[in-house]
Amino acid sequence: MTQTLDAELLRAVGQSVEAQLGLHYPPARWLELERGLRGAAKDLGFESVEKCARALVLARLNRTQVYSLAAHLTIGETYFFRDPAAFESLASHILPEIAQNRQGHAKRLRIWSAGCCTGEEAYSIAIALRLAIPDLDAWQITILATDINPRFLQKAALGIYGPWSFRGVPDETRDAWFQKTADGRFEVLPSVRKMVTFDYLNLVEDVYPSLANITNAMDLILCRNVLMYFSRDQLIKVVGNFHRSLVADGRLIVSATEGASDLCTLFEPGQIPGVALYRKVAPRPAPAALAPPPVLVPVPPPEQLPAPAEAVRLPPEHATDARRLANEGNLAEALAACDRALAEDKLVAAHHYLRGVILQEQNATADAVEALRSALYLDHDFVLAHFTLGHLLLRQDRPSDAARCFTNARSLLLSSPPDAVVPESDGITVARLLAILTSMEEALA
Numbered sequence: 001m002t003q004t005l006d007a008e009l010l011r012a013v014g015q016s017v018e019a020q021l022g023l024h025y026p027p028a029r030w031l032e033l034e035r036g037l038r039g040a041a042k043d044l045g046f047e048s049v050e051k052c053a054r055a056l057v058l059a060r061l062n063r064t065q066v067y068s069l070a071a072h073l074t075i076g077e078t079y080f081f082r083d084p085a086a087f088e089s090l091a092s093h094i095l096p097e098i099a100q101n102r103q104g105h106a107k108r109l110r111i112w113s114a115g116c117c118t119g120e121e122a123y124s125i126a127i128a129l130r131l132a133i134p135d136l137d138a139w140q141i142t143i144l145a146t147d148i149n150p151r152f153l154q155k156a157a158l159g160i161y162g163p164w165s166f167r168g169v170p171d172e173t174r175d176a177w178f179q180k181t182a183d184g185r186f187e188v189l190p191s192v193r194k195m196v197t198f199d200y201l202n203l204v205e206d207v208y209p210s211l212a213n214i215t216n217a218m219d220l221i222l223c224r225n226v227l228m229y230f231s232r233d234q235l236i237k238v239v240g241n242f243h244r245s246l247v248a249d250g251r252l253i254v255s256a257t258e259g260a261s262d263l264c265t266l267f268e269p270g271q272i273p274g275v276a277l278y279r280k281v282a283p284r285p286a287p288a289a290l291a292p293p294p295v296l297v298p299v300p301p302p303e304q305l306p307a308p309a310e311a312v313r314l315p316p317e318h319a320t321d322a323r324r325l326a327n328e329g330n331l332a333e334a335l336a337a338c339d340r341a342l343a344e345d346k347l348v349a350a351h352h353y354l355r356g357v358i359l360q361e362q363n364a365t366a367d368a369v370e371a372l373r374s375a376l377y378l379d380h381d382f383v384l385a386h387f388t389l390g391h392l393l394l395r396q397d398r399p400s401d402a403a404r405c406f407t408n409a410r411s412l413l414l415s416s417p418p419d420a421v422v423p424e425s426d427g428i429t430v431a432r433l434l435a436i437l438t439s440m441e442e443a444l445a
Contacts, residue, residue: 003031005053010034012057020061021148022204022238023073024231039072040065063435066202070148074229078117079165080174081124083224085274086253090125093272094251095132098219099139101249106331106362107139112218112245114203115226116145119156119196120165123188125222126195127177140363144214146201157198159188200435203238204230209245209327210426211357212384213436217329218245224255240266243280247329252278318344319351326358334358349379350424357388365392383412384424387437394440406441413437 003010007030014025014033025033034049041052044065056065081087098109109129113122122145129143130136147153162185166174178186201213203226208215221242227235242252243266252267256276270277318341325334338355345351356371372389375382390405413422418431425433 003034005030005034005037005050009050009053009057013037013053016056016061017069017073018231018234020205021066021070021073021202022230022234024229024234033073036069036072040068043068043072063431066148067150071151074117074147074149074152076117076149076152078120078225079167080120080161080169082121083255084168086224087124087128089272089275089277090253091128091132094220094253094277095129098251099133108329108331109139110142110218110329111144111220112215112222113143113145114201114221114223114242116147116152116156116198117149118152118161118165119145119159119198120161121145121222121224122156122196122198123159123177123192126192129195130192141195142214143196144218145196145198146203147198148200148202150200153198153200159193160185161188162186203241204234206432207425207427208241210428211323211326211354211361212422212425212428214361215245216327217247217331217361218250219247219329220251220253221246222253224253225257227254228257243267246280248280250280252280254278319348319354322354322358326354326361331358331362335362347378349375349382349385352378353382353385353388353424356385360388360392365395368392369396381412382424383409383422383433386412387433391440403441406437410434410437410441 005013007027010025010030010033011027014030017023017025017033037053037056038049041049044052046052046055056069061069102108111125111129113125116122122143126143129141133139145156147156160181161178166186174186177189177192179189181187197214199213201208201215203223206213209218210216223238223242227238230238239252246252251270254276256274266280267278268281270279318337322334322337322341325331325337335355335358338351338358341348341351342355352371352375356368356375359365359368359371369389369392372385372392375385376389379385386405386409390402390409393399393402393405413430413434416430418429418434420430422428422430422433
């Protein structure tokens, strides 16, 4: 295929794609960009690739266009246990060390596969966890797997793969964690599948860390073979967000070939040969400044002093503290702060919602449901409470009740502008939450 689009038009399209998807297309990759546009033009109903390109330049991409472009511009080339050295280190060093550090604390572990493609990495992480931690069933495990390509996510959630996804994987390893299907493919075992949650997330546009999309308080983030597609500015932004999404002493693993080491200055490099591992270190306290010498101010006589003003006591920001502590992974302290906020005022729906989200992260599902119902009793238009309650009811195997919650959430979202920010969502827009809701409703169906 030869390049047919005008260079200036391709430059403008590349700038639009970079701003909204983070994907960087220098002139050397314009042919690749045009190839992706040709596929997207057919999906989006344009008569020609040029009309599609000009439409993308003149208007901001809507959600359908983002989905289509992402499907045609991202590469789904991955396989199980890609980079064996990284997974060997994960199972034998990194995960056991994190688990050991949790001795005496809550047995809770949160991992994020950012840019998970068709799911092979996320399921490989789940298998590595089962190999690394003998008493894993006693742990509360979260494996979040996100991608910008909805077609990849559909395949990942299905959990069925052909032989090409197992290249380099010993047959005994494959047979231990997968069952063969009638058509000769391999389906991940239910014990592994249930450990992973797949969701759409745009690393450039979406808000994280956030309680609303469970990107907070991560112990480990893997983002491999993704950062190479970003511009330097976008890469700095994404790495900074990853840093905020990790707990203190959390780890970030990237691909050794991505050249991101100079951008990970917020982290301390790991010491495992062949693995691009970075550790989030606690900030060093600034040296105490020398106090300035006291200034002597003459005191006026009593008759010249103003009358004492009535003391004003500002209430402590317990809810703000609770949200901050939850984002840092300190769930017990976060719940205590939330309870203090409720003790001051039990009629604030947002406090009950926050309590429900914290309880959800503690795996106290029944108590979380009760807290969310209290939030909705106080404010029936609380869209995030409807949405989160539906998610929890799904976990309780109550699909019809969950469907009602999702219907309520959709109705409320459709009554608001798409670019409006959903209350209590840390910045998630109505359009974004609608997209998440659609994916959950499809899974429910």
